[in-house]
Amino acid sequence: MARCCLRIHRIYPHTDPVTNIQDPNRYFDFFGALGGAATNMLTTLYSDLGIPATLREMNGHSVHAYKFVNKARKVTYVKFQWTSMQGVRNMTTAEAAKVQSKDFNHATRDLYGSIGAGRFPSWELRYQALSAKQMASDDLGFNPLDATKFWPEDLAPFVAIGKMTLNRVPDNFFQTTEQAAFNPGAFLPGAIEPSEDKLLQGRLMAYADTQRYRVGANHAMLPVNRPVSPVRNHGQDGAANGGNTKGNFNYGISLMHDAFPPTDAARFSTNRVCAVIAQAGIEVTADFRQAGQRWASYGARDQANTVANLAGDLGQVRSDLVRNTMCSHFYKAHPDFGRRVAKAVRCDMRVVMGMAARLSDGMPSKGGCNTPSKADKAAKKAEKKAMKYE
Secondary structure (H helix, E strand, O other), rough: HHHHHHHHHHHHOOEEOOEEEOHHHHHHHHHHHOOOOOOHHHHHHOOHHHHHHHOOOEEEEEEOOOOEEEOOEEEEEEEEEEEEEOOOOOOOHHHHHHHHOOOOOHHHHHHHHHHHHOOOEEEEEEEEEHHHHHOOOOOOOOOOOOOOOOOOOOOOOOOEEEEEEOOOOOOOOHHHOOOOOOOOOOOOOOOOOEOOOOHHHHHHHHHHHHHHHHHHOHHHOOOOOOOOOOOOOOOOOOOOOOOOOOOOOOOOOOOOOOOOOOOHHHHHOOOOOOOOOOOOOOOOOOOHHHHHHHHHOHHHHHHHHHHHHHHHHOOOOOOOOHHHHHHHHHHHHHHHHHHHHHHHHOOOOHHHHHHOOOOOOOOOOOOOOOOOOHHHHHHHHHHHHHHHOO
């Protein structure tokens, strides 16, 4: 959980608490200290995917894995994606600077304008599925519950299950957008459940707590958050209570009153836990493999823009240690990626290669947790070779 939570804490915002100015020295110092855990995210974020052209032309991702549970209580793990039916279109840094210099509300204006003109944007809801056996397999090469990883499509093809079309805009932005209280802990009973993803498990509690603080104790009574069907949760009192509670029965179970107990079909599936789960890191981190695969999937223009975007921020970093560390992470992901970024930000390749050689690839080993993998052995060998240049 710490892998993502710490990064989220630093991404929003990057600002210096003294000057309130965004400072690359701060966030690359943090990302470098993560030891490579941010590499996949940075390889994506600093590509043109990091600047969607419009809200209509971008995909949405569930980030976390969830569970589908059928009537036989069989569990299938799933990840979701909202796939734009308008396609995906991005902007370069130069294009974004030109657009935002004239209109920094361009994305919202485009969305409202499209809907107003009857060009209703749509997204297809798709999911990927892995069985419990697949989730436990070392052959995956990564932890499928790690929120920093994607599930390859050749392993888990997308299946379309629905479609969302935006055909009108809210009557009042604050009432229906600012007061919307999303919560990953709100599930339809008996069909979908949270996975064991540690970051998701923390959010099940944190989001509801945040909404109580941000919107109020009775945020679920607001029209935008209230279910279509009546709900009997025995909640009462509190600020801004808009309910119409009648009678004195408010304690859930009773011998004398209709208590509406939950049905067995709505209960979560059982899961036996036989390992250390509290404050334990992910054993198979695999921080660099998917970042390298993503880099290799980019075309020549996307690769050039990714390097230029990174250089624009990383090149401002004053510390040689931080710049060399970040370049070693990119080199570990893909040598060409690391070399090009290192050249752009004036790093010594011998130092970068030496640091990269000392990084573990975090891949699973067939011999167990304490047995070095082939990749780790290769890294040791490369380290000795690279030390000759230092």
